[in-house]
Amino acid sequence: MEYDRPLIRVASLGLLFLSTLVGCRKDPEPARWDVDVLAPLLITRFTIADIIPDSLQDVASDGSITLVYSETLFAVDMDTVLEIPDTSFVYAYALPLPGNDAFNLPAGFPVISENNLIRFDLPDLALSKLVVREGILDLRMKNKMGSVVNGSFDLPGAIFADGSSGLEVSVGPGTATDPAFSSTQRDLAQASFDLRGPFFNEVNTLASSVSAQLDPNGSGATVTNQDSVVITVQYRDLVTQYAKGYFGSRTVTVGPETNGIGLFDNVVSGTLDLDRVRLKIKVENGIGMDLRIRLNSLQAVNTRTGVTVDLEHAILDGPINLNRALDLGNGFQSSVYENDLDNDDSNVDLFLENMPDQLQYSLDMDLNPLGDISNGNDFLYHDSRLQALLELEVPLDLIATDLVLENIVKPDLPGNEEEQTIQDGTLSLFATNGFPFSGRIVLDIVDRDRNFLSAVPVQGDITAGILGADGFVNASTASELHAALTAEQIDLLYGEGRFRVRIVFNTSDQSQHLRLLDRYAMDLQITVGARYYVNGDE
Amino acid sequence: MSRTSVFLLTACMALNGMAQLLPVPSDNSVDLNRGWGHVVSVQGMFDYNANSVYNELPLAIRRGGYLGTDLRERSRNALHAGRNAAGNIIEGRINWTGPACFEALPGWRPVASIAHHDVRATRFTEDQYTLAFFGNAEFENEQAILAPSAYEEVRYQTIGAGLQHAASGSYVRLDLVRGQAYAAADVKWASLSTGEDGRTLRTTFLGDYYASDTAGGGFDRTNGLGIAAAARWNTKSGPGEHAVDLGLALEDFGFVVWDANSVRIQQDTLFTYRGWEVENIFALDNVNIGEDELLDTLGLRYETGAFTRLLPFRASIDASIQLGGSWRLGMGVEQRNLPGFVPQVTMMGSRRIGTRTLLAATASYGGSGALRVGLAAKRRFGKRVLAELSTPHVPGFFTGRTRGLGLTAGIGFAF
Structure with a gap:
């Protein structure tokens, strides 16, 4: 029996030993402990520039601001003075044929040939010249005739940016039930319009010439009273670069704004x-x-x-x-x-x-x-x-009485709401004040909507710098303020809470205006003494 | 690797005398017969030691949850003004010894071995402990001394082959080393002064920090390669029955070249902190104290590049003598290449019980700890199986108010 199943006996002993070590233990939570931390948080120098940017200050040679x-x-x-609405003009051609009559038009037949005056609807304005900064001229053709139609649109009183004054478009053959369409566009940027008409004696008027003919290289078309050619011209999105004329006599009411x-x-x-x-x-x-x-x-x-x-x-x-x-x-x-x-x-x-x-x-x-x-020589540029x-x-020669400046600060605390690493603590403010005003700090905790949640009592005030006989500060004073934060307040700050810091300023002499100098400054240092939980407190 | 799996690994792996400071003495009647052709052994060791901090603190950290002030205070009261050290070693090894097969070297048997090593050790000051577990508030208007101190953590695996002398047990082995993770800090001088009301923190620092690739140090990562040698020489001195058995051993004597992704920081600096400098007190929400800003401010940006470091090798010498009958007395001295480790002296007394069991008691002093009292036992089961179990410090299993805890276990199978 001495050598019976030795391996099983060893294994059993091993398992027994293992069970004493690990058991059925769950994964452990991290170890936590609290330490007392004492450290400076931030340091800053408060100057007038913190509330009035340098760009808004004019500092005289004596330092007064x-x-x-x-x-x-x-x-x-x-x-407000000039706005040019989008404007469209339509040119149509159709043969006035009775019933089902049909008529053969030869190749090159001119179906439209018109000289027109375009009048812009500009109430109260009488423009003689318009230079366009931005804008589009759309030319669209609809053709129900069985031939290619070539159209052209010319503005004798206009000069486009490239020196031309017209544009052309060609549309394929269509039918009464299935018309053909074609369009082209011209950028009117820098286009100049003479709005005096063809005889230079009108206003808001632009001479135009529209023509359309069947393709001279085609075979003509047989047309009925159902067939037509329509040319639509639209000026849109016009922005004026320069306008000249008479802008009218009227009253514009502005506000209350x-x-x-x-x-x-x-x-x-x-x-x-x-x-x-x-x-x-x-x-x-x-x-x-x-x-x-x-x-x-x-x-x-x-x-x-x-x-x-x-x-x-x-x-x-x-x-x-x-x-x-x-x-x-x-x-x-x-x-x-x-x-x-x-x-x-x-x-x-x-x-x-x-x-x-x-x-x-x-x-x-x-x-x-x-x-x-x-x-008629009113003008405007863009x-x-x-x-x-x-x-x-x-x-800045003033008397401030309980002048309250406010700032909302959401402190970036270590840890998070579930694992708070700060439990309680004391904030200390050390100020060396060279301004001729005292400061009292009111520290509250408010929610996201600035609703009051809790007050943090602040012990001490910032004393004003010492005034000389000339009314200027000739010595800074040192002050020490302390604010103890309870565990409940720290809880609020880990949640939605944030600090509302209000500083109540009073100039040290309330009977006379005190001049602020650009050399005035207040050195501030904030320190914290807090119980810090390594790995959080929960 | 989780703490549970580390513990499982440790517990699952049995231990062998190769890894112990003072091997449980060989005994012809208890040990496996040397005539077996093959011996496969599985070995494992966990050894934690400290010279000041009570076990209850690391155990409480391992358990998790809140560490009470009393608990932390007890260990603080036990700190030394000079050297405070702690360290733990986790090792597991599978070893094979084959039959003698070399015509040119009769009596020498081939050996092969695969091992995992996880070693941590630290040396720290009393003030470092106070700072870590109680904060800096009590150093107001004082200077906390944070050096000399050091920390080293290294995980590596070895695979190697060699020869073992069948009669004496002497061996020599060459290992290829796979470096998994490394981190070490050596602080020659450092202090932290806390001003009145915490208005100033002033630090001085002279030291360096080296670490393997920070992208990861898991078991799947190879962050360095190296070689190492291991050897043990056993001999007898003196006549007959009362001859003294002497042994000299060297383990993991080698190095790892940590690859080019490794990082280092070398600092010799004095830094005074009076608070984060804010331009406008009314624009605090715009203050960005991010990790980058902090690292820039403190000058803690890594440099990358390869470096070479010695392994935490172990050198030891031991001697034992038969006292007559079944009693034996031994003594050993060991030194490890670890921060805070001082030569560790171990005394051992053993007695064979019957023909298959050997019990031993040990007393050791030094290393990363202080005085420890341990027990060891080995027992042969049948002809083929030999099991060993030992602990370097028995009180560690019964009370937390002591220092050191360890367990070694091993099993060998002959065929």
């Missing part, structure tokens, strides 16, 4: 008291006709606060007369009207202190208010437009 902001109030494009203004996008609430504001309204007329504009209203609308401020200035009381632009032959020189508004002659400071996010305006525009005093610009100049 003036906000220079330009915004188009309105622009009236060419199509609203333009967005992004100057105060980050400002949520508070008041801003500006020492000086200068607003230049600049109107440019690039159209070769006289204009008279009545600015009915110009409003600064703050949709966040619901407050609207009407601009009050003499410019709103009387019309603005604009001379016609000057035709330079290959371009134009706009006429310009300018009017400067400031605190003394208007309420422009209140207008701006409303911190508008919208500008609303309405105006009436009289075209040729004195009639056709140019004797780029001609009437536009009004607002040029704002605001020296």
Whole structure:
């Protein structure tokens, strides 16, 4: 018995041993543990350029900053004055034969030969010349005759870009029940039209010559009263490069219209008291006709606060007369009207202190208010437009009271909602402030729609830089702020939550305007002390 | 390879004296008769060792789930101010010994062997452990010392052939090495200083990192090739019954050339971090702290290119003496080419029980660990089968508050 089935005994022992090692264990989850992390998150230097781009700043030699902001109030494009509709003309030929009579036409027989005047439907306009920037001339032929028909379309008053003035098309033989079709197209870019007609004494009129004949090399055709040849000419998608004539005398009403203004996008609430504001309204007329504009209203609308401020200035009381632009032959020189508004002659400071996010305006525009005093020499180029610009100049000499700037930040936390690696922690902000204003930070957690979810208490304020006797900051101050985040708040941030950071600014002297200098800066550093879960906490 | 499959592989493969520090002594009555023409043996070994961290920590990591503070704290309290080391070795081998067939070398038998090796070892500082398991917060206003430290992980397979002296058991074998994966870091100097309130992190680093192709290190990948030699010389010294059996052994003494897709980073740098520099505090959503930006900032871009590295070879010397009757006493010293590994001394006492069983007890000190107490046994089943089972540290099976855990098993079949 000593040597009975030794292999089986060894194998049994082996299996028993294996079972103690692995059992029926499932794949294990990863090991997790928490570590206390203390690290800097980000560092930045806050300057005026962070809220006012360099391109909008004018820095004087003494370092004082003036906000220079330009915004188009309105622009009236060419199509308000001149719009050429798509226009079609049809030329048809049919033999007036009775009953079932038939008639033999020889080869080369001219079935159409017409000289016409094309009149464009341009109400209020009397154009004598038109240069096309873009456009298409379609020529389509339908033939029910049993012969090839050759057609041609000529515009004696036009010169196409290639120097020609017509186009030709040929259509194969057709029948009354199965007509033949043919079409051709011409790009009208740079085509010039003399719209004075054949005797140069009309307007909006273009002479044309249409002809069609049976193929001279064919065998002619037998036609009945069912047979016909139809030529359709269509001008479409015309865009004017240059137009000349009389543009009519009428009134165009613009608005009320609203333009967005992004100057105060980050400002949520508070008041801003500006020492000086200068607003230049600049109107440019690039159209070769006289204009008279009545600015009915110009409003600064703050949709966040619901407050609207009407601009009050003499410019709103009387019309603005604009001379016609000057035709330079290959371009134009706009006429310009300018009017400067400031605190003394208007309420422009209140207008701006409303911190508008919208500008609303309405105006009436009289075209040729004195009639056709140019004797049909109004003109416009493709780029001609009437536009009004607002040029704002605001020296940053201000009093800010509880001025709140807001920013929404979705923190990019390590891990994900299911495997959160941060459990709780403290954010610390270290500020070295060289601005003459203090800052209080309000930190909230909001959802995607900015609905409030939770408040994160912030301990400490950013103290203002120390003012010298000259009203300028002569020493920076250091501040330390701390915000503790609970586990529940971290949960929110791993989900839909995001930080809403509001900074409440107050200038350190509320009794006088303080001038901001371009050297002012605030160094900021944010650090985090957090419990970090390696491999997540779930 | 999953942890479960590693464990299965380890458990399925029996062990042989070739891979052990101190082979269970040969005994003519217990061992397989040398007259058998062929002997096929399957061998396997798993050996984890550490000189400071308690077993309960790596076992808890393997189990997964939350590692409690007490658990981590106990191992931290056991750390040494100087060298802390840990390592594990997983090896499996199939060995064939054939009949003597060389006319020119009578008494020498052919041997062939296929083996898999998975070796990891690390040397780390007390502060590294604290940083990894407790974070840097407690180093506020202090400097964490992160060097000297090193890490090496290498997986490779060998296939080779050689000769074994039938009478003494001495052998020599030449192996072809297939490199599967390699990663090694050698940090000569590194520190992390955490400023007050975490406002500054300052690191210094002098070291390098080498790794095989990062596209993968699975069993299906060959990322390097090399050669290695293995040899053991057994001899007797002294007269008669009390002669001392001496053995010198060298295993996996060779190298692997890791291919051109291998990567390396060599750094000698000082880096101060005060936070990600943001241009505009009101445009934080535009801040992109992606992997690329981070790698650029820290200068951790790989360079690629081939390199050659020695295998984690093992050199050992052992001696044993018959004490009379069935008792035997042995001693061995082993050194491995691994970070944190110091010469390991092992004492062994063995006793034959009957004619088919031999039991041994071991005590060892050094290597990647400290003092370990083990047991070993081999038993012959019938005439053809010999099984061996041993562990270098018995307490490892009973408590987590000890260091080291291992198991060797093997089975040989003669025909």
